[in-house]
Amino acid sequence: MAPRVLISDKLSPAAVQIFKDRGIEVDFQPDLGKDKDRLAEIIGQYDGLAIRSATKVTPKILQKADRLKVIGRAGIGVDNVDLPAATAKGVIVMNTPFGNSITTAEHAIAMMFALAREIPAADASTQAGKWEKNRFMGVEVTAKTLGIIGCGNIGSIVAERGVGLKMKVIAFDPFLSVERALDLGVEKVELDDLLARADFITLHTPLTEKTKNILSAQNIAKTKKGVRIINCARxxxxxxxxxxxxxxxxHVAGAAFDVFAVEPAEQNPLFGHPxxxxxxxLGAATNEAQENVALQVAEQMSDYLLTGAISNAVNFPSITAEEAPKLKPFIELAEKLGSFAGQLTDTDIKTVHIVYEGAVADQKVKALxxxxxxxxxxxxxxxxxxxxAPTVAKERGIVIEETTRAATGDYDSLITVTVVTDTLERAISGTVFADGRPRIVNIKGINVDAEFAPSMIYVTNEDKPGFIGRFAGLLGDAGLNIATFALGRDHLGGDAIALVAVDGTVPAEVLGKVQALPQVKAARALVF
Structure with a gap:
């Protein structure tokens, strides 16, 4: 029986044709996504669901989706899909991360020109019959310095366009390699350097804890007087x-924004400023972009339904149904070891070396x-x-190395993730015990035994008496309950580590007090 796909949002007719050409039965109901009850009624009849942003895929809908194998989102964001519920149901969720890139980059360039030449205000004035020729004195972009914060897929397109406009392009991106920067014709700089030098600043980074308010009051104060700021990212x-x-x-000469902290933005501090x-x-709002993402999602869904091939899945790597049960705990371990290293690394990553020892070396290590x-x-x-992830790492010039070998130590399976930067090399090892739960067993050569927890504190300290009492007392005074407490040291009186699971998030002031303890070298709050 041919697979059946439901399209519940407005998608290009060309996408419908792709499904039909590939032998997939397609039901095109572009307004159905707005009717949650009706969608829940009929979703059980389909193997695939193709959506844009109007359809909300809730646990209630997924509960009735007995045949559903794949959800395809034409676009980047999958906020309208309940990912944990989809994963629990075994439904692959795909997006189309690159279909909007050129359109968004072009919008940023258009906003830069609009800002440089005051086009919207000049248009309004002229159409009102004012002819204020002397009021709108713009600036050229040629020979100006364009500062790009985030030089990934979209940022690199903006960089190429900026170079083509004869601008001096500088970029801040911890994941951008010097080689990639050379290829793009941009100068890689630190954030403070970019703020001090840029005539135009454009943002092309996702919104994370590290990037939230990256242009804070403090950082805006560091910018060059007369800077113009463009945000078409988040x-x-x-x-x-x-x-x-x-x-x-x-101090700032102008700003052009396509995205706002609260959307729809019916009011905003920026509104009304001349x-x-x-x-x-409007970043993704072109006919070409909408066509691209629609065609891409139709191809990806067809490939999966007909051959089992998975592309751009946001909730699972490309592995078969037979491999999944054995691989799943090791996927969780690998991801958490990577997250541990990522949360501790602030400088540019050059190389990631992953060693698989023992039984895990016989599994699908590419997925791991x-x-x-x-x-x-x-x-x-x-x-x-x-x-x-591998494509993103490659774009940023990060070298990924894999080694597999027979077990050499105390564990049937061991994964070691080593991160190399210009200034340090940090290795973290973990395993999965019989209970199926991932554990950390070694950090920087120091043996430790700790389960991952949602909220943890990682401390490196000198191995001297009194530290544990002070540390635990400080957490107690702050009302932070300790769930588990793992310790390790390289030798008596040498370097030691503490990895503590706590209930609730760790306030910044508490972390500051931990860092101020006499024996402490560094302290980090980690989230898993």
């Missing part, structure tokens, strides 16, 4: 109130490596997933 990357104050004081250009999240790299990159790049 609301929340810029402190909008601080930017308004900088615009009012004329030197601000705003559009209603993808999981480890996804975990490593996610603290900076929230949208990275186990499928896209």
């Amino acid at each position: 609301g929340g990357l810029v402190d909008e109130a601080a930017l308004r104050a900088a615009l009012d004081s004329k 030197n601000v250009v705003c559009t209603p999240h 490596t993808s999981a480890a790299v996804a975990g490593l990159l996610r603290p900076m790049l929230s949208e990275v997933n186990v499928v896209s």
